[in-house]
Amino acid sequence: MSISPLINRVAIVGGTHGNELTGAYLIKHFQNHPKLLQRHSLETLTVFGNPGAFAAGTRYVEKDLNRAFLESDLSNPHLSTYEDKRAKEICQLLGSKKQPQVDFIIDIHSTTSNMQFTIILGDRDPLVLSLVAYLCRSNPLVRVFNWATTQEQSFLRSLSYRSIAIEIGAIPHGVINAWFFERTQQLILEILDFLDHHNQKTFNPQSIPTTVDIYQGKAIVDYPRQKNGELQGMVHSQLVGQDYQPLQPGAPMFVTFTGQEIPYTGEEAVYPVFINESSYLEKGIAMVLCEKKTVAINF
Numbered sequence: 001m002s003i004s005p006l007i008n009r010v011a012i013v014g015g016t017h018g019n020e021l022t023g024a025y026l027i028k029h030f031q032n033h034p035k036l037l038q039r040h041s042l043e044t045l046t047v048f049g050n051p052g053a054f055a056a057g058t059r060y061v062e063k064d065l066n067r068a069f070l071e072s073d074l075s076n077p078h079l080s081t082y083e084d085k086r087a088k089e090i091c092q093l094l095g096s097k098k099q100p101q102v103d104f105i106i107d108i109h110s111t112t113s114n115m116q117f118t119i120i121l122g123d124r125d126p127l128v129l130s131l132v133a134y135l136c137r138s139n140p141l142v143r144v145f146n147w148a149t150t151q152e153q154s155f156l157r158s159l160s161y162r163s164i165a166i167e168i169g170a171i172p173h174g175v176i177n178a179w180f181f182e183r184t185q186q187l188i189l190e191i192l193d194f195l196d197h198h199n200q201k202t203f204n205p206q207s208i209p210t211t212v213d214i215y216q217g218k219a220i221v222d223y224p225r226q227k228n229g230e231l232q233g234m235v236h237s238q239l240v241g242q243d244y245q246p247l248q249p250g251a252p253m254f255v256t257f258t259g260q261e262i263p264y265t266g267e268e269a270v271y272p273v274f275i276n277e278s279s280y281l282e283k284g285i286a287m288v289l290c291e292k293k294t295v296a297i298n299f
Contacts, residue, residue, distance in 0.1 A: 007127075007162070007195045011045045011094050011102040012037070012188060016066050016109065016156055017279070018053025019173040022181055023108030023166075026188070036185075039192050041199035045102065047093060049156065052082050057174060059279055066107075067154045071096070087156075094159045104195065105160040106188060110180070111169035112278045114241045116141040117187060120165040121214070122157050128164060129297045131194050133212035138190065141183075143244055145215045145273060145290070164191075170241070173278060210297055215244065215271055215290040222284040224254050224262060232256055235276050235286055243273045247289070254286070 012030065014023030030037055030046050037044040048054070052061045062081035073079055074091050095101030111118075119132045119142060135142045145167075147153075157163035166187065168180050197203045224233040233256035239247065246269045247253065254262040264270070270289040274280060 005103075006199045007042055007103045009043045009045065009102045010104045010106065010192065010195060011047055011160070012106045012108070013047045013049050013156060014108040015051065015054050016049035016107055017059045018050045018055070019057060019059050020110040021174065021176040022110045022168060022171065022184055024048065024054050025176060026108060026181065026185060029185070036189065037192060039196040041196050042192070044192065045093070047090060049090070050083070050086060052086070059173070066156050069156055069158055070152055070154045073154070090156065091159060096159050097161050100160060102160055103162060105157050105163035106191060107155070107157045107163070107165040108184065108188070109165055109167045110171045110173070111167045111274065112172060113274045113276060114170045114243045115167045115273065116143060116169075117183070118143045118145050118167040118273070120167060121146045122153070122163040123161060124295070125162050126298055127198065128162055129212055129295065130208050131191065132164070133209040133297055134194055134207065135187065135190065136212060137209055139187070142187075143215060144212060145217065147217045208297070211294050212297060214293050214295050215273060216293050217273075217288045217290050218270070219289040220285050221287050221289060223281075223286040224256060233262065236261065239272065240276060243275050244271055246270070247272050
C-alpha cells in the first residue's frame with residue numbers, strides 16, 4: 001500500500017466539548033495506560049481538549065472550542081476567551097497544515113443523535129478513505145459523513161491534513177455509557193493498528209474495499225420558528241432517532257406544537273443526520289440533510 005507518506009505521529013483528542021464524557025475519559029484512560037497506544041512504527045500523543053469546560057460540566061466555557069481554529073482567529077492576539085486561548089495552546093501542540101507537528105488527528109465526540117459510530121472526514125485523502133472503508137467493512141455500525149463546505153474549516157481536526165472526528169451516540173451529554181466507551185476504545189485501537197500496518201506495508205490489499213459509501217451533507221435545516229425566533233415546532237416523531245434512514249419527499253419532517261405536520265418538500269430522497277442534536281439548537285440546526293454517494297478509493 002503506497003497511498004501516502006508514513007504516519008509517524010498521531011494525536012488523539014478528547015474532551016473538546018466538556019460535557020461529552022466518552023472522549024474525555026478515554027483520554028484519561030489512555031494517559032493512565034499508555035501501552036494501549038504503543039505501536040511499532042508510530043508515536044501517539046493524547047490531548048485533553050477543554051479541561052475548563054470539563055471541570056464546569058458544560059460544552060464550553062465562553063465559546064465552542066471546535067469552531068475556534070480558523071487561521072485568522074489563531075493569529076489574532078485580541079481574541080481572549082478561554083477557548084481562544086486554549087485553541088492557540090492546542091495549535092502549539094499539534095501545529096497546522098502549514099506547519100504540521102502531527103501526521104494524523106483523531107478527535108473524539110459524542111452526540112445525542114442516533115449516529116452510532118460516525119467517522120467525519122476532513123479532506124478526502126486516499127489514506128483516510130481507505131481507513132474508513134476498512135472500518136466500515138469490519139464494523140457494520142460505522143458510517144462516514146462529510147460536511148458540504150468549500151470554506152476554511154474551523155474544527156480542531158482541521159489542524160492536520162489527514163484527520164477524522166468520531167461521533168458516537170445517541171448518548172445524553174454529561175453521561176458515560178460503558179457500551180459506547182468500550183467500543184470507541186476498540187475503534188481507536190483498530191485505527192492505530194491500520195496506520196501501523198500502513199507504515200510497515202503489511203496490509204493485504206484484499207482487506208481494503210475499493211469503494212466506500214459517504215453521506216455528503218447538502219443542507220442544514222433549522223426548526224420551525226416564530227418571527228421572534230422562538231420554536232414553533234419540533235422534529236416529527238417518525239423521524240426522531242432515524243439518522244441515516246431515507247427521508248422521502250412528502251414525508252413528515254416537523255410537527256408544530258398544535259399538531260400540524262410539516263413535510264419534507266424536496267424532490268429527491270435524502271438522509272438526515274444529527275437529528276435533534278441538543279447542542280445544535282443554539283446553532284439553528286435541527287438536522288443535516290445528506291445525499292449518499294459511493295466513492296472510489298484510488299490506491
